[in-house]
Structure formats: C-alpha cells, structure tokens
Amino acid sequence: xxxxxxxxxxxxxxxxxLMNGRLFSLLSWDQLxxxxxxxxxxxxxxxxxxxxxxxxxxxxxxxVEKFIxxxxxxLRRDHQESYCGIVYADNLDNxxxxxxxxxxxxxxxxxxxxxxPLPGWIMSRVIPAELQQKHALPGNRRRWWQNLFxxx
Numbered sequence: 251x252x253x254x255x256x257x258x259x260x261x262x263x264x265x266x267x268l269m270n271g272r273l274f275s276l277l278s279w280d281q282l283x284x285x286x287x288x289x290x291x292x293x294x295x296x297x298x299x300x301x302x303x304x305x306x307x308x309x310x311x312x313x314v315e316k317f318i319x320x321x322x323x324x325l326r327r328d329h330q331e332s333y334c335g336i337v338y339a340d341n342l343d344n345x346x347x348x349x350x351x352x353x354x355x356x357x358x359x360x361x362x363x364x365x366x367p368l369p370g371w372i373m374s375r376v377i378p379a380e381l382q383q384k385h386a387l388p389g390n391r392r393r394w395w396q397n398l399f400x401x402x
C-alpha cells in the first residue's frame with residue numbers, strides 16, 4: 251500500500267540546506283566589523299533567537315540595523331577574547347544565513363564535535379525552521395531578546 255508523502259515546505263528545506271551547508275567564520279573583530287557593513291539591511295532578514303518561536307515575518311530594515319548594533323555590543327562585551335570566531339556566514343560578501351553563537355554557550359561551535367551546540371541567534375533570508383535547544387534559553391538572554399524589540 252502506498253501512502254501520500256507529507257509535503258515538504260521548500261523554504262524550510264532551503265533553511266536546513268543553509269544551516270547544514272558550508273559556512274565561513276569571522277575570525278577577527280575587524281573581519282566582523284567589515285562583515286556587518288556588507289549585510290543588506292533591507293533584503294528581508296528573519297531574526298531568530300534559538301529557543302524562542304521562529305519568526306514568521308521578516309524584520310524591517312530598522313529592526314535589522316538595531317539587531318546588528320546590539321548584537322555587536324553583546325558579542326564584544328561577553329566574548330572577551332582577542333578574536334571573534336563565533337559568527338559564521340554562508341557567504342562573507344552577500345550572506346543568506348548568519349549563525350551567531352552565544353559566548354556563554356559555546357561548547358565546540360566549530361562543528362568538530364559530534365553534537366555541537368546550536369547557535370544562539372540566526373539571521374536568515376529564508377524562513378527558519380524551529381530548532382530544539384537541549385536547554386531552556388537563559389533568562390538574561392530571553393530578556394535581552396524581548397527588550398530588543400520591546401516584545402511581550
């Protein structure tokens with residue numbers, strides 16, 4: 251007996267392809283600074299705090315700008331290293347997906363672990379699928395995210 255296949259949402263399939271595809275690391279803080287200038291704020295980024303519900307609508311350019319500015323501050327404050335190395339993108343000149351790891355939940359973010367941690371935040375030009383964190387989003391990160399856009 252043949253059963254009908256469950257339809258696959260092409261956008262979610264594309265998201266998984268990007269998430270599991272080749273990514274490039276922003277190793278230095280100078281590289282990160284330059285990279286942010288290449289991120290087109292107006293192309294319809296989905297801003298996703300992993301552990302929260304994924305967004306169903308793309309952010310407007312003002313929200314993307316605020317996210318980038320505040321994220322840069324958070325990373326430089328909380329990742330007190332001489333290097334960055336916790337931001338990854340599928341393309342360093344015209345990204346479609348950006349993974350940003352939480353400095354307080356790094357584990358082995360480079361992927362050499364069998365079970366690397368999920369990123370803390372994702373910027374995606376395709377609608378993101380929900381990713382299941384093994385642990386609840388810490389209260390300070392949840393408050394930071396909710397305050398970023400004055401969400402309830």
